[in-house]
Amino acid sequence: MKLSVTFFLLAIGMFAQESRINTNLRKKIEDYNTSFAASFINGKTEDLLKAYTDESILMPEHSRQRIGKKEIVDFYKQWKTQAVITSYQKEIVDLQDFGNYILEIGTFNEDLNVKEQKPYSYSGKYMVLWKKSSMTIASEIWGSNTYFDDKLIPEIDDSAVSPTQEDTASDKLTLEVKERNNKIKEMVQKRLGEEHAKMFLPNAMYLTYYTPILSGEKEITPYFAEHEKPGTLVIEEISIKTSGIIFAQKAIVEFGFYSVDWKDGDSKGNVKGKSMNVWQKNDSGELMLFRQMVNHD
Structure with a gap:
């Protein structure tokens, strides 16, 4: 995850906007x-x-971020202890070649039955970052296409999971990513949804909570215009932090976590979550979101 000389040379020019995967890697x-x-x-x-x-x-939905085999196997053991899974399928929607990493985006459907609950079809989308040299998973995140009742999926105990820590690197590109996050934080708090949408490249994909995959500005802009429009909802406090960065040859992949205190009339609450953010540069050399996925803890 260290910044390489190769990346610095590539960063001088514009990042490639889209690179397709060869047939063997897809297979x-x-x-x-x-x-x-x-x-x-x-x-x-x-x-x-x-x-x-x-x-x-x-980065599981409705559960905290986990790092390493020990924490990951604990998640799957808890899931399998509580649920009978009758079917599970993934379908690839998009593959991007970032040189030394591959980004996979797709949809999933899991038919499961949690103890004493009715059968549930858990459907959503996912994002996986593959390390090309070893074809191992660097990171993975998923989330439902629609809002659902927590009791329909296993209840995961995160008490033994290490708290997510903020990345303290201070190199130029890391600071640039953090500054872009500060801009997003400001727009969310000020309810500037259409301005927030302009942080995405025209051919971007946005995978957010309880919503199907949004592709391109024609779908991303209306979503933010509605989701972050001015109204009675007030964002009282918000933090957006970086927990780590992978500098791929053709993209910056950031892992983030957030906390939002909100109030709407007499209702108020806090929501925490995490994200995988893929940044690339536009023609002006400005970092823009090329792919992003967000889910709640």
Whole structure:
């Protein structure tokens, strides 16, 4: 995760906007997804870990970020202890080649039955960052396409999970990413949804909580215009922090976490979550969001 000379040279020019994956790499990912589904359904927890390393980052929906095999296997063991899984499928929607990393985006459907609850079809989208040299998972995040009742999926105990820590690096590009996050924080608090949407490249994808994949400015701009419009909702406090960064050859991949205190009339609350953010530069050399996924803890 250190900044390389190669990346510095690439950063001088504009990042490539889109790079397609060759057939062999796509086949490897599809084969892994098929193998994972079979292991997940059959309860073979050890088989689920073959693509994870001690540095892998897992960002499950309605649960905290986990790092490394020990914390990841604990998550899957808890899930399998509570739920009977009758089917699980993944479908790849988009693959991007960042040189030394591959970004996979897709949809999933999991039919499961939590103890004494009715069967539930858990459907959503996901994002996986693959390290190309070893075809291991650097990071993974997922979330539902619609709002759902927590009791329909396993209740995960996160008490043994290490708290997410803010990244303290101070190199130029890391500081640039953090400054862009400060701009997002300001726009969210001021309810400037249309301005927030301009932080995305025209061909971006945005994967947010309880919503299907949003592709391109024609879908992303209306979402933010509605979601962050002025009204009775007030954002009293908000923090957006960086927990780590991978400098790929053709993108910056940031791992973030956030906390929002909100108030709407007599109602108020706090929501915490995490994100995987893929930054690339536009023609003006400004960092823009190319792919982003967000989910709640």
